[in-house]
Amino acid sequence: MRKTISNILCFTTLGVLFLMLFQGEAHLFNLKQLEGVTYEVKKPQLKFDDFYNNRYQASLEKYLRNNFGFREMAIRLFNQYLWDFYHKSYSEEVAIGKDNWLYFNFNVKEYYGKDTFDWVDKNEAEKNLDRKMLVLNKLRGVLKDYGIEMMYFISPDKADMYPQYLPERDFDTTAFHACDFFKKEFEKYDFPYIDINAWFKKVQDTLDFPAIPQASAHWVFPAVYAADTVFRFMANQKNIVMPKIHIGGKKENSAKTKHVIRDLEYGLNLMRPIKLSDYKYYEREVTVAADSNAVKMNAIFVGNSFFRAFNQYIPLYDVFSDVKYWFYNKTEYLDPNFSNSRPIENVDRLYEILNSDFIVFFTDNAQIKKITYFFAEDALIRLCVSDSLWNTETERIMAENHCSRYDAEKKLKNNPLLIKGLDSDGIPTIRNEKGIADVRNKTLLFEKLKQQLLENNDIETICTVNGLLSSNKMMAMVEEKAKQRNQTIEETLIQEATWIVNHKKNLK
Numbered sequence: 001m002r003k004t005i006s007n008i009l010c011f012t013t014l015g016v017l018f019l020m021l022f023q024g025e026a027h028l029f030n031l032k033q034l035e036g037v038t039y040e041v042k043k044p045q046l047k048f049d050d051f052y053n054n055r056y057q058a059s060l061e062k063y064l065r066n067n068f069g070f071r072e073m074a075i076r077l078f079n080q081y082l083w084d085f086y087h088k089s090y091s092e093e094v095a096i097g098k099d100n101w102l103y104f105n106f107n108v109k110e111y112y113g114k115d116t117f118d119w120v121d122k123n124e125a126e127k128n129l130d131r132k133m134l135v136l137n138k139l140r141g142v143l144k145d146y147g148i149e150m151m152y153f154i155s156p157d158k159a160d161m162y163p164q165y166l167p168e169r170d171f172d173t174t175a176f177h178a179c180d181f182f183k184k185e186f187e188k189y190d191f192p193y194i195d196i197n198a199w200f201k202k203v204q205d206t207l208d209f210p211a212i213p214q215a216s217a218h219w220v221f222p223a224v225y226a227a228d229t230v231f232r233f234m235a236n237q238k239n240i241v242m243p244k245i246h247i248g249g250k251k252e253n254s255a256k257t258k259h260v261i262r263d264l265e266y267g268l269n270l271m272r273p274i275k276l277s278d279y280k281y282y283e284r285e286v287t288v289a290a291d292s293n294a295v296k297m298n299a300i301f302v303g304n305s306f307f308r309a310f311n312q313y314i315p316l317y318d319v320f321s322d323v324k325y326w327f328y329n330k331t332e333y334l335d336p337n338f339s340n341s342r343p344i345e346n347v348d349r350l351y352e353i354l355n356s357d358f359i360v361f362f363t364d365n366a367q368i369k370k371i372t373y374f375f376a377e378d379a380l381i382r383l384c385v386s387d388s389l390w391n392t393e394t395e396r397i398m399a400e401n402h403c404s405r406y407d408a409e410k411k412l413k414n415n416p417l418l419i420k421g422l423d424s425d426g427i428p429t430i431r432n433e434k435g436i437a438d439v440r441n442k443t444l445l446f447e448k449l450k451q452q453l454l455e456n457n458d459i460e461t462i463c464t465v466n467g468l469l470s471s472n473k474m475m476a477m478v479e480e481k482a483k484q485r486n487q488t489i490e491e492t493l494i495q496e497a498t499w500i501v502n503h504k505k506n507l508k
Contacts, residue, residue: 029070031070031072031073032072033072034072034075034076034269035266035267035269036093036267036269041062041063041065041066041067042063043060043063043067044056044059044060044063075269076269076270076271077271079268079269079270079271080270080271080272083268083270083274089268091267091268091269092105093105093267094264094267094268095107095108095166095167096167097165097166097167098164098165098166098167099165099214099277100214100215100274100275100276101162101165101166101214101215102214102215102216102217102264102265102268103158103159103166103217103264104158104217104264104366106366106367107157107158107159107160107364107365107366108159108166108167108169109366110157110159110177110365110366111157111159111160111163111166111365112166112169112170112171112172112175113171113172113173113174113175113177114169114172114175115366122174122176125176125178125181126176126181129178129181129182129185129369129371130185131415131417132371132372132376132377133182133185133189133191133371134417135376135377135380135416135417136191136371136372136376137189137191138380138422138427138428139376139379139380139383140191141426141427141428142380142383142384142427142428143353143359143383146354147357148353148354148356148357148358148359149192149234149237149238149357149358149359150192150358150359150360150361151191151192151193151194151230151233151234151237151358151360151361152186152191152192152193152194152360152361152362153193153194153195153196153226153230153233153360153361153362154179154183154193154194154195154196154197154198154362154363154364154365154368155196155197155219155226155303155304155306155362155363155364156196156197156200156211156212156219156226156306156364157179157197157364157365157366158212158217159365159366160197160201160365161197161200161201161204161210161211161212162210162212165214177365178365178368178369179365179368182368182371183195192233192237194229194230194233196226196229196230197364197365199226199229200222200226207222208279208280208282209279209280209281210279211223213260213261213262213279213281214276214277214279215261215262215263215264215265215274215276216260216261216262216263216264216265217263217264218260218263218305218306218308218309219306219309220257220260220261220281220283220309221257221281221282221283221284221313223306223309223310223313224245224247224284224286224309224310224313224314225247227245227309227310227313227314228245228247230360231245231319234297234299234358234360237358238295238297238357238358240295240297241291241293241294241295242294242295242296242297242319243288243289243290243291243294243296243318243319244288244289244291244294245286245287245288245289245314245319246286246287246288246289247284247285247286248284248285248286248287249284249285250282250283250284251282251283251284251285252282252283253281253282253283254283254312256312257281257283257312260309261281262276283313286313286314286315287315288314288315288318288319296319296320296321297320297321297356297357297358298320298321298322298323298355298356298357298358299320299322299323299324299356299357299358299359299360300323300324300325300326300352300353300356300358300359300360301323301324301325301326301360301362302326302329302359302360302361302362302372302373302375303326303327303328303360303361303362303363303373304327304328304362304363304364304367305327306362306363306364307325307327307362308338311323311325311338322466324352324356325338326344326375327341328373329344329372329373329374329375329378330343330344330373331343331344332344332347334467342471346471346472346473346474347470347471347472348439348442348469348470348471348472348475349378349379349382350379350382350383350432350435350436350438350439351439351442351443351469351470352470353379353382353383354436354439354443355439355443361375374413374414377413377414377415377416378413380416380422380428381412381413381416381419382432382435383431383432383435383436384421384422384428384430384431384432385416385419385421385422385430385432386430386432386433386434386435387434389419389420389421389430390412390419393412393418393419393420394408394409394412395408397411397412397418442469445469445489445490445493446465446466446469448490449462449465449490449493449494450462450465452494453465453494460501461494461497461498461501464497464500464501465493465494465497468493468496468497469493474496477496478492478493478496479492481496
């Protein structure tokens, strides 16, 4: 009997191992993919030199860890076991609160004073952030010369809005909180800002459901009320009338809202949904009133993922003439569906900044220490520092600090106030004349081509031309093709834009 059981266990184990091996190679079963960021690990090729030096074995082990059969199911089963028996998770991003409330870990740490500048003393933190605020205020002063305004809005922080469900942790009463500091700085410099987080804390009891759901990191439909407030604030700053948002009757949640309601939960990668409170979430119809007196501005929004709700619920292109979303100042999204993006390094940032009417920065309590994600530092340099001044200042920093050019340039990019002409207390008067003139020429070229294309109402090609002009990489390609074809830049731009538009249509 014992031998029979042993044989059954042995063959069962071998069968499971063989099935795992087969699934890992053939992917016979289509399993639900894990949520979160994943990186492809390629299968290494067997080479004698790699095998002899143990590189092949290490690479193969890494590959097998990420590609064994039924990996997704195994991870979900293990996560479900941790949740059911210990009410915990190994997710580095998610903190589990009371009554199955979920939070981002960094929001919880910030609330308890365990995150922001916990590695430096208060004086050093204040000095660092005061410098960032000074750079931002200088940038605002420079952009005013070009008719461009800016503002900051502090987006909701879930830990601060719903602290009653937070996991129990010790408070650090001596901690430095960047959000409190910046609110004082905004008042000191008379910098336009709205604390949406504080406003939502006051009105949350009047809402039918939490603005940020129990198992989510982001806000849902109440974001529209915040957007309406931000847009009215922008109009007041520019002393204009903007198209107004109208909020209508209730409607069923869209697929995006249904996903957002549980987006943090999905990151836990469990086998089954967790039990949540019985809130009745809904959306409302949102329209933008037609008004011949309304002004539609070009706007750039720079910040975290909270802007996505604005775009999800509001027809933004009925409110603005053009909208650019610079996600963490790393990626630019070019269309309402966030399907067309490019790295910010590929963007002619000076062109887009000078062709905007308003720049809006936003983030929450936990991330405000990054203030503009180095947008302000970069923009101030592009607007004020010529190539010759940049080279001169880089060489000066190299000599004074006995460092490489790379380190010197990094130092100046992090702190442009080290550059002569930007180091005074007032608004800088120096300008990058060549860079600004190049943008002016590009803008004139775009207006010329725009009028030409408007004769055929070719809006899509107009937008594509503007996209080409705002891309350093694409413009270099256009200039090279113009030389090869012995054409003008205008002719090549229209040809390339037309080809891109037709190519997209053929892909549909």
